Amino acid sequence: MAHNPPQDQGVTTETPFARALLIGLSLIFLLLVLVMPLLAVFTEALRKGFPAFLESLSDPETFSAIRLTLLVAGISVPLNLVFGVVAAWTIAKFEFKGKAVLSTLIDLPFSVSPVISGLVFVLLFGAQGLLGPWLQSNGIQIIFAVPGLVLATVFITFPFVARELIPLMQEQGNADEEAALSLGASGWQTFWHVTLPNIKWGLLYGVLLCNARAMGEFGAVSVVSGHIRGQTNTMPLQVEILYNEYNFVAAFAVATLLALLALVTLVLKALLEHHFSAELSASRRH
Amino acid sequence: MEVKVQNIRKEFGRFPALHDVSLDIRSGELIALLGPSGSGKTTLLRLIAGLETPTEGRIFFGETDASEKTVQERNIGFVFQHYALFRHMTVLDNIGFGLTVRPRATRPPKAEIRRRAKELLDLVQLTGMEGRYPTQLSGGQRQRVALARAMAVEPNVLLLDEPFGALDAQVRKDLRKWLREIHDRTGHTTVFVTHDQEEALELADRVVVMSQGKIEQVGTPDEVYDSPNSPFVFGFIGESNCLRVDVDGGEIRFQGKTLGMAAAEDKHGEALLYFRPQDIVLVEDDTPHFEGQIASTRRVAGTRHVEVALGSGAHVELEVTPEQAARLDPKKIGFRPTRWKLFPV
Amino acid sequence: MTRSASSGWQFRQPSVLPGFRWALGYTLVWLTLIVLIPLAGLFFKSAALGWHDFWSLAFERRTLNALWISFGCAFIAALANVVFGTLLAWVLVRYQFPGKKIVDSMVDLPFALPTAVAGIALTTLYAPKGWIGAPLALLGLKVAFTPVGIVIALIFVGLPFVVRTVQPVMEEIDREVEEAAATLGANRLQTVFRVLLPGLAPAVLTGFSLAFARGVGEYGSVIFIAGNLPFKSEIAPLLIVIKLEEFNYPAATAIAVVMLLISFSMLFVINLIQAWSRRRYGYGA
Numbered sequence: 001m002a003h004n005p006p007q008d009q010g011v012t013t014e015t016p017f018a019r020a021l022l023i024g025l026s027l028i029f030l031l032l033v034l035v036m037p038l039l040a041v042f043t044e045a046l047r048k049g050f051p052a053f054l055e056s057l058s059d060p061e062t063f064s065a066i067r068l069t070l071l072v073a074g075i076s077v078p079l080n081l082v083f084g085v086v087a088a089w090t091i092a093k094f095e096f097k098g099k100a101v102l103s104t105l106i107d108l109p110f111s112v113s114p115v116i117s118g119l120v121f122v123l124l125f126g127a128q129g130l131l132g133p134w135l136q137s138n139g140i141q142i143i144f145a146v147p148g149l150v151l152a153t154v155f156i157t158f159p160f161v162a163r164e165l166i167p168l169m170q171e172q173g174n175a176d177e178e179a180a181l182s183l184g185a186s187g188w189q190t191f192w193h194v195t196l197p198n199i200k201w202g203l204l205y206g207v208l209l210c211n212a213r214a215m216g217e218f219g220a221v222s223v224v225s226g227h228i229r230g231q232t233n234t235m236p237l238q239v240e241i242l243y244n245e246y247n248f249v250a251a252f253a254v255a256t257l258l259a260l261l262a263l264v265t266l267v268l269k270a271l272l273e274h275h276f277s278a279e280l281s282a283s284r285r286h
Numbered sequence: 287m288e289v290k291v292q293n294i295r296k297e298f299g300r301f302p303a304l305h306d307v308s309l310d311i312r313s314g315e316l317i318a319l320l321g322p323s324g325s326g327k328t329t330l331l332r333l334i335a336g337l338e339t340p341t342e343g344r345i346f347f348g349e350t351d352a353s354e355k356t357v358q359e360r361n362i363g364f365v366f367q368h369y370a371l372f373r374h375m376t377v378l379d380n381i382g383f384g385l386t387v388r389p390r391a392t393r394p395p396k397a398e399i400r401r402r403a404k405e406l407l408d409l410v411q412l413t414g415m416e417g418r419y420p421t422q423l424s425g426g427q428r429q430r431v432a433l434a435r436a437m438a439v440e441p442n443v444l445l446l447d448e449p450f451g452a453l454d455a456q457v458r459k460d461l462r463k464w465l466r467e468i469h470d471r472t473g474h475t476t477v478f479v480t481h482d483q484e485e486a487l488e489l490a491d492r493v494v495v496m497s498q499g500k501i502e503q504v505g506t507p508d509e510v511y512d513s514p515n516s517p518f519v520f521g522f523i524g525e526s527n528c529l530r531v532d533v534d535g536g537e538i539r540f541q542g543k544t545l546g547m548a549a550a551e552d553k554h555g556e557a558l559l560y561f562r563p564q565d566i567v568l569v570e571d572d573t574p575h576f577e578g579q580i581a582s583t584r585r586v587a588g589t590r591h592v593e594v595a596l597g598s599g600a601h602v603e604l605e606v607t608p609e610q611a612a613r614l615d616p617k618k619i620g621f622r623p624t625r626w627k628l629f630p631v
Numbered sequence: 632m633t634r635s636a637s638s639g640w641q642f643r644q645p646s647v648l649p650g651f652r653w654a655l656g657y658t659l660v661w662l663t664l665i666v667l668i669p670l671a672g673l674f675f676k677s678a679a680l681g682w683h684d685f686w687s688l689a690f691e692r693r694t695l696n697a698l699w700i701s702f703g704c705a706f707i708a709a710l711a712n713v714v715f716g717t718l719l720a721w722v723l724v725r726y727q728f729p730g731k732k733i734v735d736s737m738v739d740l741p742f743a744l745p746t747a748v749a750g751i752a753l754t755t756l757y758a759p760k761g762w763i764g765a766p767l768a769l770l771g772l773k774v775a776f777t778p779v780g781i782v783i784a785l786i787f788v789g790l791p792f793v794v795r796t797v798q799p800v801m802e803e804i805d806r807e808v809e810e811a812a813a814t815l816g817a818n819r820l821q822t823v824f825r826v827l828l829p830g831l832a833p834a835v836l837t838g839f840s841l842a843f844a845r846g847v848g849e850y851g852s853v854i855f856i857a858g859n860l861p862f863k864s865e866i867a868p869l870l871i872v873i874k875l876e877e878f879n880y881p882a883a884t885a886i887a888v889v890m891l892l893i894s895f896s897m898l899f900v901i902n903l904i905q906a907w908s909r910r911r912y913g914y915g916a
Contacts, residue, residue: 011337011357012809014819019726026722027734029715033787034740036762037752044755083661090654096643102658108666110841111894113848115868116887119875120669123676128880130672155665177648187649209742216745218851223872236747236851243751243855255748262743269743270736337810357813364814370807373912374829384815387825421913432811439815 041259045252056250057257064230065238065254071146072221072234073214076153080210084161085203089195091162092169093177103166109158117155118223121148144226149234152220157210164206165199168281172198201276205269212265216258287348287442287475288313289334294343296329303329304499307343311443311477316469318486319479321496322522327479328447330496334477335445336360347442363436363474367448369428371420377431378403378416384439406434409468426457433465437472446478450485462489483523487511495519517629520560527602531559533628541597546574549628556631561623563591563605569620576602580616594619670891677888680881688885693861694870698889701867704778705846708785709793712842713835715786716793717828723794724801738794741787746851753784754855776858781866784852789842796838800831833908840901847894 013019045053056062091103109117123129125142135142142148176198180190196203218236225232233241235254242251273280289311296304304326311317319327332338334345336357344353352360371380379386381403385394394402407416410430420428429449436444449465450458466489469476480486486493487507495502495510495518503510503519514520517528532539534554538547549557569575578596585591590611592604604621606614643651677685688694722728723735741749757764757774764775774780804827812822828835850868857864867890874883 011813012806013725022718023722023726023728026715026719029719030734030737032763033783033790034737036756037749037787038740038744040752040755040762041748044752083658086654087658087662089650090658093648094643094646094651094655096651096655097641102662105662105666106658108670111844111848111898112670113850113868113871113887113890113894115850115871116673116848116891119871119883119887120673122875123880123884124669124672126880128878130675151665155669158665174646174648181647181649190648191650212743216743216748218745218747219849219868222850223875236745239745239747239751248755251751255751258745258748262740262745262748265743266736266739269739270732335814337814357810358816358818361816362814364811366807366811368805368807370805370811372808372812372826372830374832383812383817383825387812387815387817387821419912435811435815 038259041252041255044248045256047252048249052249053253053256056247056253059250061230061233062238062250062254065233065235066257068146068149068232069215069234069236072149072153073211075150076157076214077207077211079154080157080161081203081207083158084165084206084210085199087162088165088169088199089191092166093174106162107159109155114156114217114219115223118152118220121151121155121224125151143224144228144232146232148224149221149232152224153214153217156217156220157213160210160213161203161206164202164209164281168199168202168279169195171281198279201272201279202281205272205280208265208268208272212262215261289443289475289477290346291330291334292344292346294330294333294340294345296326296333296338297341302499304333304340307499307501309494309501309504311475313475314473315491316466316476316478316489318490318493319477319496320481320483320486320493320523321502322481324498325496326499327481327494327496331445331447331477331479334443335362335364337364361439361442363439363441363444365429365432365436365444365446365449367451369420369425369432369452371428371432371435373420375419376416377407377412377418377420377423380420380431381406381435381438383435402438403434406438409437409472410434411464424457425453426461429453429461430464433468437474441474444474444476446476448479448481450480450482458485465489487523495522497522514560514627517558517560520627520629525563525603526560527563529559529596529600529602530631531557531628533557538628540576541600544574545576546622547626553628557628558631559623559626559628561626563603564589565625566604566621566623568606568610568614569622573622575620575622577618577620578602580614580619583611583614592619594621673884673887673891676880676884680885684881685885685888688882689889691882693865694867694882694886694889696862697865697867697870697886698893700778700781700863700865701847701890702893704781704866705785705789705843705849708782708789708846709839709843711782711786712789712793713839716790716838716842717797717831717835719790720794720798720801724798739791741789741791746788746849747855749787750784750852750855753787753852754780757783757856775856776860776864778857778864780856780858781853781864784856785842785846785849788849788852789846792841792845793835793838796841797831797834800834804830833905833912836901836904840898844894844898847890 014022087106091099122143124131125135125148126132127136127143129143142151176194177190180194185193216236218240221234222237222240225234225237227233227237227241229241235258239251239254239258242254291307291309291311294304294307295302307326307330319330321327329338333340336352336355340353344351346352347360372383375383378400382399385399385402404416407413410433412427412430412434415423415427420431423431433449450461453461462485478489490507492504492506493510494504497518503515510519511523514523520526521528529540532555533549536548536551538545538549538559576596578594581593581595581601583590583592585608589605590608592606592611592614594602594604596602680688719738723731754775755761757767757780759765759768759773759775761775767774774783808826809822812826817825848868850866850872853866854869857866857869859865859869867886871883871886874880874886
């Protein structure tokens with residue numbers, strides 16, 4: 001029986017045919033599940049031509065949806081940024097009882113349905129909610145208003161920054177901070193001049209993902225928003241309303257903005273991974 | 287089984303890793319491939335295993351041309367530096383793996399595989415550990431499991447790549463002795479790679495010294511230590527001194543002076559003189575000898591090492607007993623090598 | 632700080648780094664206000680219902696069906712993602728091909744693309760007149776507005792979870808292990824299926840559970856493509872929204888509590904399996 005001599009690295013890889021087959025399968029899968037939906041957004045938005053696309057974007061309600069989305073993300077993301085840094089400092093830099101439990105609780109919002117995330121705030125602050133009567137008598141509106149949108153968004157994006165920073169700071173250890181302290185730096189100086197520079201790219205990475213989710217969140221804000229046009233509709237909610245009114249071009253036009261946001265996020269993320277892989281946590285280095 | 291390596295050349299891309307290497311490995315012998323990193327010793331081992339393909343040349347297992355066979359077909363046992371145990375399998379399943387993956391026709395029944403794996407476990411002195419997982423073992427224990435796993439397939443040849451490289455010094459020494467015992471008992475033809483000369487000399491029947499993709503010398507530990515056949519071997523194995531000398535009329539001269547050392551009559555001109563620090567006598571009379579000043583001395587185990595400056599920047603290191611060292615005059619020391627070798631410049 | 636090391640039970644190990652007290656305090660207060668109190672409020676509300684009411688609301692036929700569809704579709708989608716996600720991770724880690732970096736980045740698209748956008752795009756594609764839906768319709772297959780559509784949406788949403796958990800573990804695989812299998816006579820398929828994939832099992836399980844948890848709760852990408860027919864393609868989160876719009880807060884609460892309890896207990900079981908695997912094999916993911 002004739003044998004072909006084995007090729008280099010033949011031991012730890014597949015035959016060229018098997019390789020091509022597996023790559024082909026993956027690409028077809030990606031095409032059907034990821035790429036075509038993205039293309040569909042743009043083609044549907046431009047189905048009636050570019051002028052129609054622009055016209056549907058210049059709708060005042062769409063403008064107010066964009067403003068509201070920026071406002072909600074602009075409040076929620078900084079809140080989670082501060083929380084993420086403080087929580088990561090606590091969990092990564094210290095050893096204490098109950099640390100694992102605390103870490104699990106921070107991740108909790110990941111395993112709660114967005115709809116339930118909205119629901120819990122409705123149950124708390126809504127008209128029939130636990131605090132509803134008191135809020136009403138004091139004239140404070142949370143549900144069906146901006147505060148409710150912010151609360152739901154903060155809840156949904158709660159773990160993003162902390163999740164990114166905790167493994168990174170654990171890998172980095174405490175040696176740098178201990179060195180700074182031993183050289184006479186105060187706690188704040190140590191944080192600003194040593195810790196923060198060490199984690200800045202990881203922090204940016206976390207903020208990037210947090211922001212993408214904050215701007216794109218649908219289920220949770222849908223429950224607390226009340227869908228008041230021009231007032232409590234964020235961009236994803238505006239997409240839904242336009243779509244359900246069979247105004248497809250307009251729905252997809254707003255969707256293109258969100259899709260562009262997603263693409264920018266992906267590009268920035270890839271750049272961060274490429275240029276600062278050493279400054280990101282191990283699981284992000286690929 | 288004997289293994290013949292014939293005119294093997296191996297290039298990685300355009301970088302040559304081995305140039306025209308030939309080697310006969312006798313059946314049942316324990317042979318060491320010794321060399322610094324980059325000498326091609328691991329490449330040679332992996333070529334024998336079939337983990338790499340030679341650019342040119344052939345490898346024979348007995349009468350069969352193994353170069354035409356894949357690694358799976360060669361039926362070798364390979365032990366890796368970092369054990370490469372399958373961490374989701376128990377020790378017993380690891381050892382039995384090679385038998386389990388055989389085609390149905392040649393696969394022994396399950397009970398038989400278990401029995402043989404247990405036997406090997408006894409052989410490597412890990413009786414009772416069959417249910418453990420690799421992470422529950424120490425480094426030395428893991429390497430013993432790896433060896434048992436390699437032996438389970440009754441290999442034509444057992445190949446070990448720096449098998450003790452990842453272990454602590456003490457465990458290393460124990461395992462060395464133990465490997466020799468196992469080899470004497472089982473008689474597998476065994477090739478192991480090491481960069482540790484002490485390990486190679488202590489363990490092997492024969493040592494293959496390699497450098498820069500070539501074999502420098504093949505011989506018993508005594509041969510390569512006592513009669514190195516190249517400056518590289520002299521320098522790489524044991525400690526040695528090298529001096530640039532002149533040869534003329536059957537005499538060796540250093541800095542113009544005769545030394546009372548004879549050379550072949552027919553050689554003339556410059557040469558390199560190699561000798562070991564311990565192969566000298568101290569000379570106090572005025573017979574011809576090397577002369578210099580003591581630059582420093584340091585204690586090394588039961589001896590004292592004396593660094594001697596011979597002038598014009600030439601230095602040698604000598605090994606003397608502490609008693610001799612105590613009587614030395616730091617200003618003036620005389621000595622003569624008792625065993626030496628000349629190499630062309 | 633003042634307690635000596637020998638005093639036995641210690642809340643925390645001493646450290647020279649400052650700020651533990653207030654950092655922990657801030658973390659706990661914020662966590663309590665944003666996450667714990669709102670979630671506790673949900674359970675408080677459901678407790679106020681009383682056992683009988685809760686039972687009849689939570690286990691109404693329509694609710695049970697919606698739960699079944701949510702969990703069933705999420706399970707199937709997560710299984711599909713295990714297969715394709717592991718395949719993708721393998722291709723990305725092991726092979727070189729043009730455009731690989733772009734493909735690698737694209738995997739994260741579902742993390743970045745708002746679910747509502749994904750929902751309307753997938754619906755357009757898989758609708759009977761869509762680019763993919765039309766050829767499938769010729770074959771007599773209907774995707775959009777059926778549970779199959781739900782599964783497609785959940786595959787989209789869950790894919791990066793599997794790829795991103797398996798990929799780093801795959802990168803860490805020691806080539807020596809594969810070579811060891813080969814020297815022992817295992818062919819490539821045996822090496823992949825008996826040695827490599829079992830070693831990846833903990834990471835795959837983690838990816839599965841993340842994709843599954845996400846799929847169970849998913850709303851935005853599903854409601855457009857599902858068709859939302861009660862008893863057929865109505866998911867539990869949508870039912871909660873419907874109950875809310877009917878101002879039927881008790882029903883919404885009851886469904887939410889059941890969903891959370893099932894999700895949490897499944898995550899708990901998966902965590903137990905992971906811990907067991909770590910104890911036994913010395914690794915998890």
